[in-house]
Amino acid sequence: MTEAVPPAPRPVTPTTILARELDEIADRLGDGVPADVVARLRRARDLAGGLDPYLDRCTSPESADLAELARRTREAPWASREVVSGSGPLEQEMLSGHVEGRFLAFLVRMLRARRVLEIGMFTGYSALAIAEALPEGGEVVACEVDPYVAGLAREWLDLSPAGAAVTIEVGSAVETLDRLEGPFDLVFVDADKTGYAEYYRRLLDSDLLAPGAVVAVDNTLLQGQPWADDPTANGAAVARFNQLVADDPRVEQVLVPLRDGVTLIRRV
Known part of the structure; x- marks a missing residue:
């Protein structure tokens, strides 16, 4: 019996969604469309579609342990009815x-971080x-609301020596933030x-952030939704979150168009 092949990841970033749209439009062009228009559309498609693979090739490779964790994630039965998540649908x-x-690991080394907090793992x-980028004795405290996925994470992290630096806090991140001791x-x-x-307010209004700490927030471009009609x-x-940060005089921030958008925030 042939083993089922997991589905390829669907486009979930502005660039990959744009590449898919251009590809589908190019495939539907009928006769009578000027050749130069077709050529320009295909160049635009190739420009958008080639970006992420090029970034992958030009970025330092992931470790064998990270590659294995990624493989296990891709092959997990996310579409199965047996998978029940407390935080909504789970997907690779x-x-x-x-x-x-690699970007996060770079930040760890630049900041010489020893304690890192992750909200959603x-x-x-x-x-x-x-964890792989932390110095000896460093730690990651990871908050995850979903017990099922937290269990998978613990199992797979334990396959790597660096995984021992990760402590998983299962439950509401807001409640976890209220009882955690900083600084990070x-x-x-x-x-x-x-x-x-709410996570942002609790971080900025508490003593959880060390002097010079950076808050990195993922998905701040969210498939182009924040500027959609x-x-x-x-x-x-x-x-609303992006505007909240932009209007906050306590911080400086930059929205980096990496994957689905990562905003870096620090107190001024």
């Missing part, structure tokens, strides 16, 4: 992935990427989008 596209993992790829040198937020504003509920929540 939630994985941070190679380039973003999924299967643990970003937590492991961060880096915080990575990749959780429910409607909770972003009719955004989804998550898209509208991210748009």
Whole structure:
């Protein structure tokens, strides 16, 4: 019996969605369309579609342990009815992935971070990427609301020596933040989008952030939804969050168009 092949990841970033749209339009062009228009459309398609693979090739490779965790995530039965999540549908596209993992590891080393807080961890790829970059004695505290996916993350993190630096806190991130003791040198937020504003307020209004700490927030471009005419509920929540940060005189921020958008925030 042939083993089932997991489905390829669907487009979930502005660039990959744009590439898919251009590809489908190019395939539907009928006779009579000027050749130069067809050529320009295909160049635009290739420009958008080639970006992420090029970034992958030009970024330092992931470790064998990260590659194994990514493989297990891709092959997990997310579409199965046996998978029940307390945080909504789970899918392989939630994985941070190679380039973003390297980006986070770079931040850890630049900041010389020793304690890192993660709000939303999924299967643990970003937590492991961060843990691999920490100095001896460093730690990652990862908040995950969903017991099923937290169990997978613990199991897969334990396959790597660096995984021992990761502590998983299962439950509401808001409740976990209320009882955690700081400070943290880096915080990575990749959780429910409607909770972003509250996580941000609790971080900025507490002593959880060390002097010079950076808060990195994922999905702040959210498939182009924040500037769409009719955004989804998550898209509208991210748009409100982005404006909240932009209007906050306590911080400086930059929105980096990496994958689905990562905003870096620090107190001024």
